[in-house]
Amino acid sequence: MIPKILTKLKSGFKRFNSVKKYINDATINSTVDSDNGSGFKAFFGSIRFKLLASLVSMIVLMLLIFGINVFVESVNNKINGKMQNEMNLLSLTEDVHFNIINTDDTGSWYLLSRNFEYYTKYQLSIRNVNDLLKELEKYPNLSKNDLESIESFKNEWTAYQTEKKETLELFRKGQVEEARVKYTEVPTSTLLDKFIPIIEKVNANIVKYEKEMEQNKKKGKLLTMSALVISIIAAVFIQLVLGFLIVRPIILIGSQLKEISEGEGDLTKQIEFKSSGEIKTLVISFNKMLENLRILIKEISSSTDQVAASANQLSASAEQSTMATEHISSMVGQVSVGSEQQVQSINDGVMALNDFTSTVDLISSLTEEVSTHVIKTSEDAESGGQTLGKVSSQMDSINVTVTSLSEIIKGLGDRSKEIENITKAITDISSQTNLLSLNAAIEAARAGEHGRGFAVVADEVRKLADQSAKSAKQITNLVKTIQQETFQAVATMQNTIKEVENGLITVNEASKSFKAINQSIEGVVGQIQQVSSAVINITEGTKQLVTTIEPVKDIAQDTSFGMQEVSSSTEEQLATMQEISLSSNALAVLADDLQKSIGKFKF
Template sequence: MKLSKKLILLGIIPTIIFTLISFFYLIPETKKSIYAEKDIQIRTNVDGAYSIVSYYYSLSQTGALTDQEAQAQAKEITSKMRYGEGGYYWIDDINYINLMHAVNPKIVGTNRAAERDKRDVLFIKRFIDGAVQNKSEGFYSNFWFPKPNETDASEKRGYSKHFEPWGWIVSTGIYIDDVDTIVQKQITAIIVINTTLMLVTFMFTYWFSRKKIVQPLENVISKLGEMANSGGDLTQKIIIDSNDELGQLASVVNSLLNSMRQLIRQISQTSEQVAAAAEELTANAEQSAKATTQVAEIITEVAAGAEKQVNAVDATVAVVEQVSAGVQQVAASANAVSGKAEMTAAAANEGDKALNAAMSQMDSIERTVSGSAQVVMKLGERSKEIGQIVDTISGIAGQTNLLALNAAIEAARAGEHGRGFAVVAEEVRKLAEQSQEAAKQIATLISEIQAETDNAVVAMSDGTREVKAGADVVNDAGKAFKEIVLLIGEVSSQVREISAAIQQMASGSQQIVSSVRDIDRISKDAAGQTQTVSAATEEQAASMEEIAASSQELARMAEELQGTIKKFRV
C-alpha cells in the first residue's frame, strides 16, 4: 500500500472510531437520558395529583369536609387536570376498581384486574400491585394503549403511586414512541455529519499528503535512483524546502552523500597506499624467507651440538651420583661411630658416677664401723659397770637372807606373837634368795657379753682396716675412670667433627648432583628448544613464502579496488 493511501486511511480512522462510539455509546446513552426525562415528567405530574388528593384528605380530617365530599372533589379536580399533549390521570382502588378516568368515564366502577394490552400483559393489575408494594417510591411500568382516535396501540410509559389513607392508586402515562423518532433523527444527523467530515478529511488528507509528504519523498527516491542508475554519481544534492522531518531527512541524506564522497576519496588514497605497501611487503617477505632459511641451518647445527652436550652431561650425572652415594655411606658410618662414641662416653660417665657413689658408700661404711667399734667398746665398759652393780646386788641379797634368817629365829622365840612376823621374814628370805640367784644369772650374762664385746671390738678393728683399704682401691679406680671419661670425650668430639665434615661433604655432593641434574635438564631443554626453534624457523620460512604470495594477491586486489573507486564521481 502506498504512503498516500496509508495517510488517507490514518485520517479517516478517527472519524470511523467516532462514528462507532456514537452508535454504540452516545446513542444508547441519549436514549437512556430521554427515558429518564420521561420518568421524571410523569412522576412529577403524579406527585401534583397526589398532593391534591392529600389536600382534600386533610380537609376531611379537619372536619371542613366529609370523606365523601373530599373524595368527590379530589376526583373532580384530578379528572380535569391535563399536561403536555393529551396527558391525563386515572384513579383505581387496591381492589382494581376504577374510581376516576379523565378521558373514559364509562369504565368508572368496573374491575380492571383482567384488562390486558396488545402484548397480553395485565398492565392495570401490575400498576396497582406495584404501587402497593412500593408505597413511598411508586411504580414504573411500560404498556401498550391506543392514542385518541386510533385503534392501533402505541407503547406508553406509566407511573402509579399509592395514597394509603383512602386506598387509592393515582396513575398517569405518556407515549414514548416519539423516543425512537428522536433517536432516529440523531442517528441521521450523526451519519450526515460523519460522512461530511469523512469526505472533508479524505480530501484534505489527500492534498496535504501529496503536497507535503509524498512529493518530497518521491523527489528523494528519484534522486537516489539516479545515483544508483548512474553507476556511482555522488555529486547530486537533494533539495526540499521544508523544516519538518522530510527536510531533516533530506539534510541527513545530503550529509550521508557528503560522508560517502569523503569515504570514497579516503578509500582511493588508502588503496594506492595499500598497493605500494603490498609491493614493499612482497620484497621484504622474500628477503625474510632467505634469512629464515639461513637461520634454520644454523639452528640445526646448534641442535646437534646440544645433543652432544646432553650426552656428556648425562655421563657426568652418573659419576657425580656415584660419588654422592659413597659420601653418603661414609657419612652413615661416621654417624654410627659418633653414636658408639657417645654411648661409650655415656657408659664411662655412668661408671664414674658409680665409683663416686661407691667411694661415698665406703666412706660411710668406714665412719659407721668406727662408730660401731666405739659403741662396742663403750658397751664393754658399761658391762663391767653392770657386773660391779650385780655384785653389789648379790651382796645385798646375801645380807638380806641372813637378816631374814635372824628375824625368823627371833620370831620363833617370840611364839604366837611372832608368828606373823615369822611369815614375813620367811617371804623376805625367799625374795632374797631369788634376788641372789638372779644376780648370779646376770653376772653370767654380763661375763658372756663382755667376751662377745671384746670379740666385736677386734672384728670392728679388722673391718675398719679393710674398709680403708677398699676405699683406697675405689679412689684409684675413680681416678682411672675420670681419665677414661676425658679420653672418650676427646674421641667423641673428634668423631663429631669428622661426622659434621662428612655431612657437609654429603650436602655439597647433593648440591653438586642437583646442579649437574639442573645442567642436564637445562641442556635437554635447550636441545628441545633448539629443535623447536629449528622447526619454527622452517615454518616461518614457509609462512614468509605464503606472506609473499598473499602480498602479491593484496597488490592485485588493491589495483582492482582502485579501478572500482574510479567509477564514482565525487
C-alpha cells in the first residue's frame, strides 16, 4: 500500500517541477525577447544610462565648483606674490630710511663727543645705505618711474655725503665749532622728504593688492555659492526625474505583489507602463510571471485532492508500522541494557585489577629503591666507622704533639726568666760604667789640657753606657712580653689538651654508634629482599588474572555493541515511521490549506 502512495506523491512532485521549469523558461524567454530589441536606443532608455547621466552631471557640477576655486586660488596666489614682492621692497626701503637717520645721529654724536666709535658707526651706516641702494636698483619688477625716482634720490644722497664729508674734514682739522654749525646746515630731513614718496608708493601698492585680493575672494565665494545652488537644484531635478522613470513602475509592481502575498491577488490583471530598458524588461517579465503563476495554480488545484487522499492512506499505514516497531524496540532496549551492565561490571573488574597491578608494581619498584638506598647507607656507615677510627688515631697524635708543645713553651718561659736576669746584670754594669765615665770626666777637667783626650774617651764611654742601658731596658720589655705570651700559650695548650681528650671520647662513642647502625641495616636489607620477592609473585598472579579476563570482556563488548546497533536500527526505523506519519498528516493539512489558499486567487 505504501509504495503505491509514494509513487503517486512522486508523480505529483514531478508535475510540480515541470510546471516550475515552464515558468523559469518563460521568464528567460521574455528577458531574451526584450534584449533582442536592445541597442543604442535600449541603452539610452536603461536605468544604467539614467544613473550614469545623473552621476556624470553631478561630477561636471563638482568639477565646475572645483575649477572656480582653482581659478580664484590661482588669481589670489598671483596677487599674493605681487604683494609679497612689495612687502620685501617696503622692508628694503625702510632699511634705507633707518640707516640714513642712523648716519645723521652717529655723525652728530661724533662731533659732540669726539668718540671715534661713533665715527666708525657713521661709516658703517653710509656703507649700508650704499649697499641697500644698489640692491634697490637691481630689485625686479620695478617700473621706469620707480627707477628714475631711485636714481634721483641716489644723486641727492651722493651730494649729502659730500657735504657731510667736508664737514667732518673741518672737524679733523680742528675747526670744531665751524664743523658743528655746518653739519646742522645740511639737514637730513630734506633728504628723507625726497625718499618718503618711494616708501609711500610701495605702501599704496600693498594696500591696492590687499583690496584686489579681498575683492577676488568675494567674487570666488559668490561664484562658488552660485555653482553650489545650481548643483543642488540640478541634483533635486535629476532625482525627481529618476524617481518618476524608475520608482513608479516598481511601486505598481510592488502593490500587486503585496496583493498576491496577502492571498487576494488578481492574476488576470496586467501592468501597463510605457518605458524602455530594464523597466520595460521588468514589466514584461512580471506580466509573464503572473501568467505562469496562474497556470501553476490551476495545476496545483487539480493535484491537491489526489495528494490529500494519498496522504491519509500513508498516515494509516505508517501508524501500524510504528506500533510494531515500538514493540521490537522495547525488547531490544531491555537486552541492550543488560549487555551494557555486564560489560560495565567486567570493565570495573579489569580496571580494579589494573589498578592493583599498578600498585603492586609501584610497591616492587619502591622496595627495590629502598633496598638500594639501605645497602648504600650500610656502606656509608661502614665507611664512616673507618673514618672515625682514623680520626681517633689522629686525635691521639694531636694530643701527644700538643703535650710536647706545652712542655717546650714552658721551657721557653724558663729561658726568658734567665734572659731577664742577664739584662738586669747588663743594666747594673752600664750604670756603674756611667758613674766611672762621670768620675773620669771630672778628673780630666781637673787635669786641664793634659786630660782633654781622656775626657773625650770618658764621654764616649758614657754614651756607650747609656746605649747599653737603653738596649737592656728594651730587652727587658721584650722579655716581659714574651713571658706574658708564653703564659697565655701554656694556658691555651692546657685547654687544647682537655678539648682533644673530650674529642677522643666523642669519636669513640660515635664509632660504637656506627657499628650498631651497620648491624641494624644488615637486618633490614634481608627483610626488604623477602618483601620484594613476595611482591614479584603477587604481580605475576595479577597479570595472569587480567589476561584471563580480557577475552571475556571482549566478548561482552561485542555483544553490547551488536545490541546497540540493533537498538539504533529499530529506533531509526521507528523515527522514520513516525516522521512518515507526521509528514503524511502534515501533507494532508497542507493540501487542505493549499486548496483554501488557491481559492482566494482569481484565475
